[in-house]
Amino acid sequence: MxxxxxxxxxxxxxxxxxxxxxxxxxxxxxxxxxxxxxxxxxxxxxxxxxxxxxxxxxxxxxxxxxxxxxxxxxxxxxxxxxxxxxxxxxxxxxxxxxxxxxxxxxxxxxxxxxxxxxxxxxxxxxxxxxxxxxxxxxxxxxxxxxxxxxxxxxxxxxxxxxxxxxLDERQIQSGFAEIVKHGLIADKAYFSQLKEIKPKSVTSEIIYHSVEIKNKVVLEDPFEKGIRKTLNFGHTIGHAVETYSLKNDKKPLLHGEALALGMICEAYLSNQHNGLSEEELTEIIQYISSIFSPYKIKSGSYPDIMNFMKNDKKNNNGEIGFALLTEIGKCDFNIYLEEKQILDSLSFYTELNS
Missing domain, CATH: 3.40.50.1970 (Rossmann fold)
Known part of the structure; x- marks a missing residue:
């Protein structure tokens, strides 16, 4: 190649x-x-x-x-x-x-x-x-x-x-979450292609295309002042839940597993606050849920998860920042949401998997 x-x-x-x-x-x-x-x-x-x-x-x-x-x-x-x-x-x-x-x-x-x-x-x-x-x-x-x-x-x-x-299958699945993210934020046709394969069937060509997508973004914005922030889709909530899991679980979530959860929550936020259609929200949830097992978030853990989010690097002047989809393949950044809105996404995920 x-x-x-x-x-x-x-x-x-x-x-x-x-x-x-x-x-x-x-x-x-x-x-x-x-x-x-x-x-x-x-x-x-x-x-x-x-x-x-x-x-x-x-x-x-x-x-x-x-x-x-x-x-x-x-x-x-x-x-x-x-x-x-x-x-x-x-x-x-x-x-x-x-x-x-x-x-x-x-x-x-x-x-x-x-x-x-x-x-x-x-x-x-x-x-x-x-x-x-x-x-x-x-x-x-x-x-x-x-x-x-x-x-x-x-x-x-x-x-x-x-x-x-x-690598074992769990590690491969974890990495596959980032590949799915690349399709969601930048390439709808790529996302459709990914839906036809299983993580363990990932090819060198898929890896190559994911690197191409990320490279195009970072060349345009090497210091994450603008469009590079779209690569954080799923990460604001995902990182916070990953940190919570590292502190509290005997078998903590891998990064990609936490990212999968974060992408579902942030797809919900995209639907509620950034124009993502109900149909595409359902498509994203069904696909991610077909690969990743649900993680049980107890409502009692919400304050800790929110506190981790409040220390996120993407925040500005105390506001919690997100990259959110407008549709599959297109993503906005510098979207700041209130705590109640974020908590609603956690509750949505919990109810989805109850």
Whole structure:
């Protein structure tokens, strides 16, 4: 597949990672480091060794997996490892993993010695179609997702479908939610195409098209001042419920599972406040509900969920901001709603699944 040109770098689609070898051969880095978690060390690093047998002079920095570990303490650990391994400003950090690794690794690299180069090798469907493009790096603080971070572009992104073979069905479904979002906000025909397949049947061509959609948006608005905010459809409520679940559930929601819930709630808000038709609202709900199991939101949790929303980065002057659909394939942004309106969407979701 033809590489996608993003903001000063290319996104390569190459199952055997030949382009990664070429990139490294044409570079002159003093040291190379891989940031992994325990899962990618076991399942993904062997593929690097298989496809890049000449790459043997590198060090590995390993962290624990999970969103709960995307915080400043683990980031300090990454910085300390870079120091211990004598990483200088001509070093390269290769982030091999899902969104936690690419977000935190990008942030650690962008701030270590005021910035060293990094590349992203996303290994989950979610990170391939979402975190791979846009230059967002970040960590969580307290109960707020991605509240500390930078806009820093990687030197390159390398996407290989081979990594997806190590994922279970739940992880694939989670990533598929972001693909569905791309269709809902930007491409009605794409959404219709997605309705004909199951998440486990996702192809390299679908991944490629999702990256194309996101890349077009971020090229137009690299610092999220305007149209890039449409990529947040489903995320205002989704992030808040995801944070609540991380704090309260023994088996917390994955990001895509929370996003699916958020898209249903925000499709309802789109119908109530932004012109989305009743027919298309029903179409969205039926499709998302056919893929994702419902999550039981107890009314007693509403205050906590609202408090998480009040700390969202998209808010302005205390108002909670949304990206809402006008129809399938078209989305507005900078729509601010009152607390009662948001609570109505949570009640709608609860009643829908009662």
């Amino acid at each position: 033809t590489p996608i040109q993003s903001n000063g770098y290319a996104v390569f689609f190459d199952n055997e990672l030949k382009e990664l070898q070429i990139f490294l051969d044409n570079s002159n880095y003093s040291k190379v480091f891989f940031l992994t978690d325990m899962n990618t060390s076991e399942h993904c690093l062997p593929l690097i060794n298989q496809f890049l047998p000449l790459l043997d002079n590198y060090d590995i920095i390993e962290v624990d997996p999970g969103e709960e570990n995307k915080n400043i303490d683990y980031c300090i650990g990454v910085w300390q490892n870079l120091l211990d391994f004598d990483a200088d400003r001509n070093s390269l950090l290769i982030n091999l993993g899902g969104g936690v690794i690419t977000d935190m690794g990008g942030f650690a690299a962008s701030t270590y010695k005021r910035g060293i180069d990094f590349i992203q090798v996303p290994t989950t469907l979610l990170s391939q179609v979402d975190a791979s493009v846009g230059g967002k790096t970040g960590i969580d603080m307290g109960n707020i997702k991605n509240i500390i971070g930078t806009f820093t572009q990687p030197k390159a992104v390398f996407i290989s479908a081979e990594f997806l073979n190590s």
